[in-house]
Amino acid sequence: MSSAVELQSEPNVIELCTLPGADPAAAIAALRPLVGEAAGAGEADAERLAAHLVSLARTYSTEPFTPLEAARHGLGVERPEFRRLLDAFGRIPQLRTAVERGPAGKYWTNTVLPVERTGALDAALNGKPAFPNSVGLYPGPTCMFRCHFCVRVTGAKYEASSVAGGNEMFASIIDEVPLDNPQLMYLSGGLEPLTNPGLGELITRAARRGLKLTLYTNSFALTEQTLARQPGIWDVHAIRTSLYGLNDEEYQATTTKRAAFSRVKKNLLRFQELRQERPDAPRLGFSYIILPGRAHRLLDLVDHIAELNAAAPDRPLEFLTLREDYSGRPDGKLPAAERAQMQEALAAFDEKVRALTPTLYVDYGYALESQRMGVDAELLRIRPETMRPTAHPQVAVQVDLLGDVYLYREAGFPDLKGADRYIAGRVTPDTSLAEVVERFVTERRAVEPMPGDEYFLDGYDQVINARLNQMTADVAAGWADVRGFLR
Ligand code: SF4
Structure with missing residues (x-):
């Protein structure tokens, strides 16, 4: 998204538009002049765009892992209009704050954005x-x-x-x-x-x-x-x-x-x-x-x-x-x-x-x-079905006493049934952790998930998995440059 522009506004109404009980109409009214400037929109256009932007902020503040195409369909807009909305969203920092302060904001601020x-x-x-x-x-x-x-x-x-x-x-x-x-x-x-x-x-x-x-x-x-x-x-x-x-x-x-x-x-x-x-x-x-x-x-x-x-x-x-x-x-x-x-x-x-x-x-x-x-x-x-066979060792790994490098946080227990499939490799006097990860990734190794494997993921792994699935969907849908909504 484009860089933010300095704009005068009523930040509180916009920043709080994702909270339960907030009045979307007030946020839309406060946004209208900002949208005019950020998206070069005339008055009629600005009203419509402002309503869509508030709606987008509310979506991503409660369901942060929504793929962009699903959000676009939710708004019922064509791709050029959606592109314009994403661009305007990136230029109005109060909207980003609204997402981060919303009910699911901790997904963004605790994990997704720092890892991004x-x-x-x-x-x-x-x-x-x-x-x-x-x-x-x-x-x-x-x-x-x-x-x-x-x-x-x-x-x-x-x-x-x-x-x-x-x-x-x-x-x-x-x-x-x-x-x-x-x-x-x-x-x-x-x-x-x-x-x-x-x-x-x-x-x-x-x-x-x-x-x-x-x-x-x-x-x-x-x-x-x-x-x-x-x-x-x-x-x-x-x-x-x-x-x-x-x-x-x-x-x-x-x-x-x-x-x-x-x-x-x-x-x-x-x-x-x-x-x-x-x-x-x-x-x-x-x-x-x-x-x-x-x-x-x-x-x-x-x-x-x-x-x-x-x-x-x-x-x-x-x-x-x-x-x-x-x-x-x-x-x-x-x-x-x-x-x-x-x-x-x-x-x-x-x-x-x-x-x-x-x-x-x-x-x-x-x-x-x-x-x-x-x-x-x-x-x-x-x-x-939604686990990623390539996992995410670039984001996180866990190493046990034997040097085994586990792909998920709840898999690193001795004798845990099925967990050994999630060992990326072993750190030894001749093999560093960086080499274990590099081999796993460059050899394009993958683990086919089986029923019950989802329990190897802790809350953090689940967030990373969901974020990567969202990014994959966005890229596949032709939104690579704006994938993931906020980053
Ligand atoms: S959860 Fe309880 S049993 Fe399991 S490792 Fe921790 S302290 Fe030990």
Whole structure:
């Protein structure tokens, strides 16, 4: 799209036109003079174009992965008129803001637009090799929990004897990653990263290269003893603890481990005290999944965070990622009563956060953000037919202890049935990660999806998959220069 032009306007009406309850007529009226200038339209034309532009903004603010041809048919316009609309849209920045602030805006601002800027999506679309824009290291040989929703195969783990070689392999990847994006790498699983006794050394190695790693952990092993044995853990940029409940009973129901909440809480309280003494200590936060019927627990979650903050008043927890469990809802929708409950709970939660933990950054994710706005979010549902056999290793890969490079984030578990088909190759002393990806891409390797394979994709993979499908459709329909609507 063309570059933006400086225009006078009533930005709020236009920028807010995608919110539930907004008045499209007011936005159209505010847009008319801008359209006249941006599209060189006369008065009659400007009215029609302004209405179409508001409609486009609303479409892409709720269904960001709509192919351009579907949007064009929705408006009932011919290609030249559609071209004119896309051009005008690109020249009026308030419309872009309206899309980004709309109910599905987080898809754009959290994932699509940042990845667009790296060029990784173009590389994936065009089958060109590129170093992955996101590299997950999965260093945990085992896990002490057995969460009911986890795809992990019970009892499956990596041999202890694979740890030393695995850590050498991870070190080689740390040494090989380009340094233009310090946030490129993270530590997660797969299994629990803190079960790897060499984790601290890997973290220090990465920190020395300037990499800002986030560690995803259940924090059961984040004890003072672990920190004493592995002081390198202090060099990590952020620790994100997955929280599985707010008392021992809830934890046991989810993880099957007894007294686990008490232990994790004790670890984090001590970690907070130690953090207080170290100005450069890692950022700390939680990931919390709202299980069905447990929206009311959000208020107790704020109390829990406030309690941890009290242990280190100068270092309150920095972030919280909230997600909702949709696994039991095949259409991705909440029943009306539950939706109302959720909206109410989110509002009360918001208020309590402002009162008790005002510095906490809360990331509501794609779906909860729109529910806060009172819109029922439909989750992306990638199916085997819409999975891409070439996947997207230019955008993201995950590497386990054996050096196997997985194409999807939920595939990197030992012995998981069918997951080995999603191994792009293996990092070895003779083969770097860049070479594994390059071979997979240049040899045009492809994995034919089978029923059930969609579960190997996590929410991020699904967004990337949907975006690439949209881009492919746009290019095929002759809209290559404007593919993807916003970028
Ligand atoms: S979800 Fe995480 S903590 Fe739970 S069993 Fe799976 S790997 Fe372990």
